[in-house]
Amino acid sequence: MAERLLLFWVFLVFSNGAKSQLDELFFKGFKGGAASNISLNGASEIEDSGILRLTNETQRVLGHAFYSRPIQFKNSTNGKAFSFSTAFAFAIVNQNPTFGGHGLAFTISRTKELPGALPNQYLGLRNASDVRNSSDHHMFAVEFDTVLDLELDDINGNHVGIDINSLVSNKSVPAAYFDDKNSKHDLDLNSGQVIQAWIEYDSSSNRLDVKLSPSSVKPISTLLSFEVDLSAILEESMYIGFSASTGLLASSHFIMGWSFKMNGEAKSLHLNELPSLPGPKGDQTALKIGVSVSASAVIILVIGLSFYLVRKIKNSDVIEPWELDVGPHRFSHEELKKATRGFRDKELLGFGGFGRVYKGTLPNSNTQVAVKQISHESKQGVREFASEITSIGRLRHRNLVQLLGWCRQRGDLLLVYDFMPNGSLDNYLFDEPKTILSWEQRFKIIKGVASGILYLHEGWEQTVIHRDIKAANVLLDSELNGRLGDFGLAKLYDHGSNPNTTRVVGTLGYLAPELTRTGKSTTSSDVFAFGALLLEVVCGRRPIEPKALPEELMLVEWVWEKWRAGSILEVVDARLGGEFNKVEAVVVLKLGLMCSNNAPKARPTMRQAVSYLEGELALPDAVEAPDAYDGKKGGAAASEYVDSYTTSSSAGDDRDVDLESGYSSSLLSIPR
Structure with a gap:
């Protein structure tokens, strides 16, 4: 009997456990x-x-x-x-x-x-x-x-x-x-x-x-x-x-x-x-004006209300039908004003010819962002601008600065980006930076940016030519990972199609020589700019230093002369104190010279460049000298070569203005 009671008790315990x-x-x-x-x-x-x-x-x-x-x-x-x-x-x-x-x-x-x-x-x-x-x-x-x-x-x-x-x-x-x-x-x-x-x-x-x-x-x-x-x-x-x-x-x-x-x-x-849906709310804004109000008081009230409504409409965020078709990336002006604490000067990250960049915190999510305030007075179609946002805004890569959204109010245009707490790379390379990047940090940044450019050229549904690759447009996140930003001059093409742009845009010192003749930016011209970036990261110098000695005026020529003399490691940034990986430094410098070749077809592709940096592909033994144009090549002497840079980069209204912050220029400047 006792055994039966025990079995029954065990059954109850397990039954209740299952039912729980x-x-x-x-x-x-x-x-x-x-x-x-x-x-x-x-x-x-x-x-x-x-x-x-x-x-x-x-x-x-x-x-x-x-x-x-x-x-x-x-x-x-x-x-x-x-x-x-x-x-x-x-x-x-x-x-x-x-x-x-x-x-x-x-x-x-x-x-x-x-x-x-x-x-x-x-x-x-x-x-x-x-x-x-x-x-x-x-x-x-x-x-x-x-x-x-x-x-x-x-x-x-x-x-x-x-x-x-x-x-x-x-x-x-x-x-x-x-x-x-x-x-x-x-x-x-x-x-x-x-x-x-x-x-x-x-x-x-x-x-x-x-x-x-x-x-x-x-x-x-x-x-x-x-x-x-x-x-x-x-x-x-x-x-x-x-x-x-x-x-x-x-x-x-x-x-x-x-x-x-x-x-x-x-x-x-x-x-x-089931419970019914709540009914529509009654109008709680109607004004009840007593019959005792005099005619003059009514007129004053109407006039005051009219001024208020005109001002309210003038400053409101007007939503046009096309904006509802381009995706949910539009912020309200009030939201960004609150995020930047009224665009106050203490939140200012940088400024330049296109506008100002503020640090902000989105109120509903506490997400830190960079808000670029652009004064937009041009007559370029806003629909055209929106089509670029829907394209560039869809790019997704860990080494690209993410465009999160935009806001348009009256003549102002606001662009919202991921916030990069460590600013732009050029602040760590030139003049007298507060922090000197180690070789390991520099090499990681180089490989990251290369990966991002490869994604632009081959990894997305269209080919994206950045057209303004430089240290100022490489931003550093909290872990000092390099992220390429500033797509203000970017151009999109279908894979396999030919670029048709004939206006020269870019930044002094990074323009490929063929651009002065053809005006057509290509993936190869991006590679040329990447070559300049490689050299400036290793050397800690700008591509063109007007205050330098004549033989050091152009960085690529100075590096080439040191390469030819067998003293290439002398160009490595002296602020590293000799603490760098010599093999990796030689790889980066040699690749920088290859990318800086005057002949577009002689430059490597970004896929090859990434393979070289990752050690998956061995660099060729010989490197063709990236000499300045001479008469046989249809160009000019070194000094004229610099002049051609200056002339081409300042021609027209599409010249890029280098913001101190490094955040994107207005997409409205994208030429068609």
Whole structure:
């Protein structure tokens, strides 16, 4: 008898332990006890009606709502993910009758807080640094995205996507649903109507299905299906919930009800049993003028109000229709003003002919940025400028300074970049720098910049010719990694096409000789400028030093003479005190001479240059002398060669002005 009681007791213990693992949720609204089971973060809140509101009508905010306890998603024995299913009713109500943003997502996450996540196109899930190649390899989300973002390869501004370890969807489709006759209809996520979504994962077939409907009836046909084994993505225990965000334009994202089930089918929701959406707010701005107010007082009030409205409209951020098509990179002027503390002088990083650069901190995310304030008085089309932002702004490489966004107000143009705390490379090389870079730091910077240029030339969907590679445009992050910035003179071409620019732009000392004759910038002319950069990093000198001795006037010729004399190491920056890797120094100097060759076809490509620097390819034994042009080569003597630089770089209104900060020149200066 005692043995039976013991066995029964053991059975009860293990039975209760199994039941303690939550495997089903069902919320018809979030009132009372339901609210206590939801963990809120950001702008999210539960209204008195029981509706879960993830975001409000505030620009650039995010909201999170997670079930407060983790869910077991994997079999601890074999590591296989369980099947699961969820259904929820949501609605997106735009602040603007036509446009809103950005969307919401159902997500399975390691944490309920999602630290470091940003609003805008990141949907409160990720940020700019890990949007594609996330270090978190346990990300799962199904997004309901209402803004087209080119950076994330969105298919349109009204789609459903499956995101695994990246906000670039593994698969996405335009939002739609199937009716009871199995006919497909378009579905506007921004319509403000209540929509029910079903997400189902079958671990036996490794298949994920997503369905939508504006009704309580679950469609037979699947809108979006994707084959994936989530066993490697899901951890044994994770949180489930929702994330949403707003951007330049805001939407309110609501969740009316939610069901979830492990290893089974989640219950569908009856929409008529769920909390109703809040009604439109009444007009609280109308002025009530008493009948006793005299006619003169009314006139004074109208005149004052008119002046106020005119001033308000004059200084407002006007949003034109084209701006809604170029992606969510537009900041409001007020936001950048707040970020830079009113553009005060204490935040000034540098200034020059194109404007000023300020340090700023974005108020909603505490992200440090560099804000370039440009006075824009030219008549060049703003649409043309926007097309460049949508292209240059999509470049993504660890050795490029990231353009985060822009703002346009009246005649002013503001460009927003990643903040580089250590400024530009030239401040560490020339004159009397406060800090002397070690050889290891210099070599790392050189290799990083080379990698970034290779990406521009070959790694992106178009060929990008930078046209202004120099030390002042190489910025250093907190770890002294080199990042190439200033795309104000950049040119984009389709791979294999021929450049057609005939205007010479660039900076004195970095222009390839052929530019004075053809005016056509190429990847080879970028390589020439990179050669000048290599030499100045090793030597700690500018490409042209007017105050130097005549034989040292042009850096490339001086280095070549030392090379030919067998004393090449004498050109290495004396401030290193002889502490440098001699083999690496010779490689960089030899490569600098090869890149500085007068003949474009004799220069290496950037792919070859990277291979030389990485030691994957041996440098050739012979190096052709990069002499100044002589009569046979169609040029001039060394002094005339310098003059040709000066003439060509100052011709026209496209000459680059070297800002002290090194941040980008106006993209409006890009010639066509």
